[in-house]
Amino acid sequence: MKVQITNGMFMALIINMLYAKSIGLTQGIMAREVGGDMWISTIISSVQGIVIMAVVILAIKRLPNGDMIDQYEKILGKWISKGIAFLVFLFFLGAYGSIMATFVYHLKDYFLPESNIILFIVAAFLIGTYAIHFGLEVIARMALIGVFSVMALNILLLAGSISEFDIKELQPTFSSGLLSTVWASRHHNTDWAIATMMTCMILPLVRDNTTWIRSSTSGLIFSGVIIVMWPILEVGVLSPEVAAQYIVSCMQMARSAEIGLFLHRYEMIMIAFFALSILTQIMMTFLCSSIAVQKIIGLKDYRPVIIPVGIVLSAFSYWMVGSHHRAMGIIENEWVLVSLSLAIGLPGMLFVLGAIFKKKLKKDQEPKSV
Secondary structure (H helix, E strand, C coil), X not given: CXXXXXXXXXXXXXXXXXXXXXXXXXXXXHHHHHHHHHHHHHHHHHHHHHHHHHHHHHHHCCCCCCCHHHHHHHHHCHHHHHHHHHHHHHHHHHHHHHHHHHHHHHHHHHCCCCCCHHHHHHHHHHHHHHHHHCCHHHHHHHHHHHHHHHXXXXXXXXXXXXXXXXXXXXXXXXXXXXXXXXXXXXXXXXXXXXXXXXXXXXXXXXXXXXXXXXXXXHHHHHHHHHXXXXXXXXXXXXXXXXXXXXXXHHHHHHHHCEECCCEECCXXXXXXXXXXXXXXXXXXXXXXXXXXXXXXXXXXXXXXXXXXXXXXXXXXXXXXXXXXXXXXXXXXXXXXXXXXXXXXXXXXXXXHHHHHCHHHCCCCCCCCCC
């Protein structure tokens, strides 16, 4: 069965894959590192993300009906491509752990503190495996609704926070130093890395490859705008010192927002609008991991490996998020090294190899099927 999504759906997937963790855990991490310059680090990271995504698009366009793993097979052979597929699986295994930390700590720490972590792990497993059984198009349609939810959340938060905003909190800029501010952008780069690697896996399923660069750039710019609003408000309303004290700083930001006498304490409103974004991240991580394992084994379809892959991802995330200290340590240190190495290294090497072995990448214009 041939599956293709529109460029609009592709943009929606990029936005959702960036949003949830970026405003959830990442901003607090950067606040602890560079204080009030966290919003500048977010902007710097957004520019870097657009550049890396452009490299990915240019590399994949050389063989528009084959994903990154297929292209490595075409250039370097089957066994090398299986190794690449294994690295892709390891990437999404780590990505799922960071996404589940966002998912669990939002719900457990603020709403259900006495609930066992296994409940959240099982819920994500059931939702993820059920959704990807129906394929990419269903998830992409859900992501379109998620974009409207994200926009509604941002508008409500802005309306409820603007009266408390103090622009003086944003000054002085680069108080942590230029190099430190740029270096702190690596944390947000891990969020862009997830969107980049997702693109490496699903881009051949996006219609009209002539507009890939335009649609991806539009999605990234829009994502950058709606995400950078959060650190600016957190610095101007909470102050960087307060934002740095919380693992999930956006929830404390939601607590500070209110409109009039009746609409205040945005936590439930935030979770309601936030849910589709984090669920999209869970589903797409399941999907990309399953496709990677499918390529390792050599199956024609990813569906037979959905359950085993889901069990592995769930077991890892259960171990990781069981301890706040362990989860945040991995996200702030090991995950930065692994994610950026793979998300920059694999597409970058493919871009170079594709330029060297152009003759091996004869273009096939028939859309790829999954």
